Amino acid sequence: KIYGAEALIRWHHPELGFLSPAEFIPLFEKNGFIVNLDLFVFEEVCKLLYQWKMEHKPLYPISVNMSRAHFMKQDFLDEYIAIVNQYDIPAEYLEIELTETMVFENPEAFHSIIQRIHEAGFSCSMDDFGSGYSSLNMLKDLELDTVKLDGAFFSSENMDNQKENIIVRSIIDMTNKLDMSTVAEGIETIHQMNFLSMTPCDLVQGYVISRPVPIAEFETLIRNEVHNQTS
Numbered sequence: 001k002i003y004g005a006e007a008l009i010r011w012h013h014p015e016l017g018f019l020s021p022a023e024f025i026p027l028f029e030k031n032g033f034i035v036n037l038d039l040f041v042f043e044e045v046c047k048l049l050y051q052w053k054m055e056h057k058p059l060y061p062i063s064v065n066m067s068r069a070h071f072m073k074q075d076f077l078d079e080y081i082a083i084v085n086q087y088d089i090p091a092e093y094l095e096i097e098l099t100e101t102m103v104f105e106n107p108e109a110f111h112s113i114i115q116r117i118h119e120a121g122f123s124c125s126m127d128d129f130g131s132g133y134s135s136l137n138m139l140k141d142l143e144l145d146t147v148k149l150d151g152a153f154f155s156s157e158n159m160d161n162q163k164e165n166i167i168v169r170s171i172i173d174m175t176n177k178l179d180m181s182t183v184a185e186g187i188e189t190i191h192q193m194n195f196l197s198m199t200p201c202d203l204v205q206g207y208v209i210s211r212p213v214p215i216a217e218f219e220t221l222i223r224n225e226v227h228n229q230t231s
Contacts, residue, residue: 002225003203004061006097007045008212009037034067041065043083045094048215050087060222063095063125068102071113077120084121091121095146100128107138114143125183130171139178147175151186151206159195169199176200 011019028034045062052059070076084091096117102110117124125146130153139147153168155161168184175182184196187206196204210221 001229002060002222004063004095005218006063006205007041007065009041010212029067029069032069035069038065038067038070039079039083042080042094046083046087046089049089049093053089058222058226059090059093061093061095061123063097065097065099065127071109077116080122081120092123095123095125097125097127097148100126100130100150107141111141111143118143128185136171136174139175139180144180146181146183147171148183148185148205154184154186154188154192157189158191165195168195172199172201 009021009025011021011024013019025034028037042064045064049059049062080096084094098110098113114124123145124143125148126142126144127148128150129147130150149168149171153164153171156164159165172182181202182200183203183205184192184201185205187193187196187204187208189208192206193204193208210218213221
């Protein structure tokens with residue numbers, strides 16, 4: 001069933017057409033505009049949750065990405081908290097995603113950042129785990145709620161790479177014992193789904209479930225699921 005969603009950004013440029021995040025996010029990270037973009041996405045998510053709340057619809061947790069540029073300010077969470085208070089949204093429906101590379105660069109600093117995120121009432125996840133800099137040792141020092149396994153772990157569409165399978169299963173078992181939820185990202189085949197169903201993996205994200213869709217289409221997915229459950 002649908003558990004929640006991740007808020008993604010896409011740019012429909014009036015002259016250049018559809019632009020993927022890879023074409024503009026690096027520029028925004030370089031010029032600092034990424035901070036404004038992150039806050040824009042966060043507020044759009046809060047607006048959506050507020051709309052569902054006013055329409056007496058069920059609320060679903062939504063995760064949002066946070067760039068390292070925010071951490072240049074001690075009070076980086078104040079604007080997030082103000083937005084949540086403005087729309088009167090329970091903070092537990094909002095998850096802050098930090099990338100693996102950000103955490104790896106300074107685990108001690110990020111331990112403090114994660115603690116502050118929790119104090120604000122948000123949950124916290126590590127995105128792209130295993131994308132290149134992972135240290136299993138650092139997980140013991142970070143109070144993460146969720147670890148999102150990078151799609152690189154699932155290069156075998158038929159799950160016929162036994163070494164890969166052993167590594168994936170071991171990481172999922174480990175995070176489960178550390179009381180962290182696990183999300184498998186980039187899942188595209190039924191074979192991958194079947195393999196993960198035999199592990200303690202909590203959630204799956206990828207094209208086998210749904211491609212990234214506009215809000216209206218996501219709401220349709222929710223309505224159809226609720227209808228199927230009640231009929």
